[in-house]
Amino acid sequence: MAAFNLTPSESSTFTLMGIPGLEDAHTWISIPLSMCYITGLLGNFLILFVVGKEQTLHKPMYLLLCMLALTDIGVPTSVVPRALFIFWFNFRAITLGGCLSQIFFLHMVSVMHSAVLVAMAFDRYVAICIPLRYTTILTNARIAMLGLVVLIKAVLFILPLPLLLSRLPFCANRLIPHTFCEHIAVAKLSCGDTTVNRVYSLVMAFVVTGLDLTLIALSYGLILKAVLRISSRKAHQKALNTCTAHICVMLTSYILGLFSTLTHRFGQGIAPHVHIILANLYFLVPTMLNPIIYGVKTKELRDKVGQYMCRR
Structure with a gap:
């Protein structure tokens, strides 16, 4: 019986169920899902293209914005194409290797996204609190080095997740009630000890998210303290305006993520399809809104995009 119920990890194939209970609506759900995904891709690729083309935008702030755009492309790309294959072609099967790769890439890019938000908060702190030293503290070379450190950190922190899953035996029932391979959802299918x-997973959530939020809060606490010391109302307003775009981006990222996590862990009375839809919105909404927020709130970038579009 044990040999029947357990399957070696190497030969395991999982089945992604999409959104259980809404199978008949999969095609309709795919329409806003794909539209949000395409809108997000176009917006972020436009930012990357304009910043790359315009020499005047080769500054630390915009290099960090490009890093954010890359993570905003990577996060939904690790989830949405697979979901669309389920909705359009009923292609539900995924190998263990494919599942572990999706888990690794999704969580790695998510960790990088959070780290980039911390770097952007530090950028605003230096720009407002010690502006005279901004060009010496934040150089393009240091931003590039920071990007490499963020990548290495994300790989080292997330690599144990798929490695720990790969050692587990899985039961005969390998149905994942989701549109993508979520770490805990896959771990629940194991017949082994998943402690x-x-x-x-829990420690990583607290260490990564908790530390990043603490650093962001510290940066903005120091920014607020410095702004309150400014006597000029005009200078006061200008200082706050430089942070508006980042604050909006940060709120869309963390609030949606926190809400999705809390409903998943403590909202036992909420229907499963609501959890799945919220998880997909968490990946899509920031990706779609971030380019719009920075396009509207950052005058220099807005002007360059406008000039480039007019020339075309």
Whole structure:
């Protein structure tokens, strides 16, 4: 019986169920899903293209914005294409290797996204609190080095997740009630002891998100303290305006993520399809809104995009 119920990890194939309970509406759900995804891709690729083309935008702030755009492209790309294959072609099967790769890439890029938000908060702190030293503290070379550090950190922190999953035996029932391979959802299918997986996942959530939020809060606390010391109302308003775009981006990222996580862990009375839809919105909404927020709130970028579009 044990040999029947357990399957070696190497030969395991999982089935992604999409959105259980809404199978008949999969095609209709795919329409706004794909539209949001395409809108997000176009907006972020436009930012990357304009910043790359315009020499005057080769500054630390816009290089960080390009890093954010890359993560905003990477996060939904690791989830949405697979979901669309389920909705359009009923292509539900995924190998263990494919599942582990999706988990690794999704969480790695998510960690990078959070780290870039911390770097952007630090950028605003230096620009407002110690502006005379901005060009010496934040150089393009240091921003490039920071990007490499963020990548290495994300890989080292997230690599244990798929490695820990790969050592587990999986039961005969390998149905994942989701549109993508979510770490805990896959761990629940194991017939082995998943304590280490659950503990590491929880610790990582607290360490990464908790530390990043603490650093962002510290940066903005110091910014607020410096702004309150400014006597000029005009200078006061200008200082706050430089932070508006980043604050909006940060709120869309963390609030949606926190809400999705809390409903998943504590909202037992909420229907499963609501959890899945919220998880997909968490990946799509920031990707779609971030280019719009920076396009509207950042005058220099807005002007360059406008000039480029007019020339074309």
